[in-house]
Amino acid sequence: MSRRYIIGVDGGNSKTDYFLFDVDGSFVDHMNTGTCSHERFADGYVSTERIMGDNIRELLGRHGLSLEDVAAGAFGLAGADIPSQKVELSRIVERIGFMNYAVDNDSFLGVKAGLAKGYGICSINGSGTVTGGISPSGQRLQVGGVGSELAGDEAGGFYLARKVIRTVYDAYYRMGPQTSMSSKVMELLQIPSKELFLERAWEGILSGTLPYTPLIQLLFAAADEGDEAALAVIDHSAKQLALSTAGCIRSLDFSGDVDIVLAGSVWVKVESPALVDRYQAYVGELLAGSGLTCSYLMLQVPPATGAVLWALELAHGRPVDAAMRSQVIQRVEQLQG
Known part of the structure; x- marks a missing residue:
């Protein structure tokens, strides 16, 4: 697999967590920043694209990486509530450079974080x-x-x-x-x-x-x-x-x-x-x-765990095994504990 990394994003109304892991479930880096929700900005999606794109590029750049090295991304975002919002946010994710990704409301992160299946x-x-x-x-x-x-x-x-x-x-x-x-x-x-x-x-x-x-x-x-x-x-x-x-x-x-x-x-x-x-x-x-x-x-466990596990699932084409799941949960808990 030439693309060796995944990115998980938990974007709430007040803060956003960006996680960089490799496809084997090993932690690489983490950023905690302000909101990226379009509902919080006067210019809406324009700021969302700028802020999310800048943060992701910074996260990757710290390690000499680019979007070319990313196998998948999962985005659980506040403000992704109705189909038109999800379509626009998906377009933003694609323009940032993701090809294999999931974008949805942050409620779905709870499913991925809480349920192994x-x-x-x-x-x-x-x-x-x-x-x-x-x-x-x-x-x-x-x-x-x-x-x-x-x-x-x-x-x-x-x-x-x-x-x-x-x-x-x-x-x-x-x-x-x-x-x-x-x-x-x-x-x-x-x-x-x-x-x-x-x-x-x-x-x-x-x-x-x-x-x-x-x-x-x-x-x-x-x-x-x-x-x-x-x-x-x-x-x-x-x-x-x-x-x-x-x-x-x-x-x-x-x-x-x-x-x-x-x-x-x-x-x-x-x-x-x-x-x-x-x-x-x-x-x-x-x-x-x-x-x-x-x-x-x-x-x-932190809901943000769901973003990482979801991105790994997309990268591998199947839910992650118990060992990798436990490894990811433990690391995110340490970061957010």
Whole structure:
């Protein structure tokens, strides 16, 4: 094989990781930089192409390499949500110099990182939410990732924190159920009276200073104590997550048992079982009678691992063996740990 290297890219909304490995799974180099997402730039795809191209050429140039030495590249990118975006991002990757590559939403990296066989479902529930599925035949489908109004992305940290605010406002002013979260939110946001609640909460949203993580922790703590309003928020999000997961499964050619990887901070870091238990129950109900069953795995390795493993899979034409997979995971964990 004359092309002896692969590149894996995990491009999020705030940062991007570029990995250079050889085709035997040995680490060569790594770069961590700012976002390359076209959605973050005034000139959109123009900056994406410039930034991603410059970083990849720098990464290769450190070792006297060029794109001629690269066997494959895999790109999991935030902002790759709809077909036209994926087409444009693929054109960018080709203009940079890749011939053998995969470009898709970063949700697909969870499948490659979490499942040795390289196919299954990944439900991401972090600051936002999206579901990605790869079937045994290689079909790929993304469900959601574009907003609650259009695609039912009614989970994720940003959504849940705002639902806490909404629940308290409803309790104060819209005949909503009383909730133990009211006094705790007032204390957290340092609001002296309920008459100032909407103004202060709105200021926090507009300025980006709303304490999302403490609000989410408050929500799950209230749910664990049996607060009905908090449980209603969690139940609603669990069902929306389940609808995306079950819909993705039924839209692809799965049969038998389907592996589902759960990734993102809300799935992985929240200790309360309230959301995941309801989610799994809803998925079971939605797939009842289909002959499909599900096994669940909480992703414990960096999603960026999926970009490297996917690129190696493209280079070799098959999923990597257990030894190479373990080698890659260990190295990426060291870099991102």
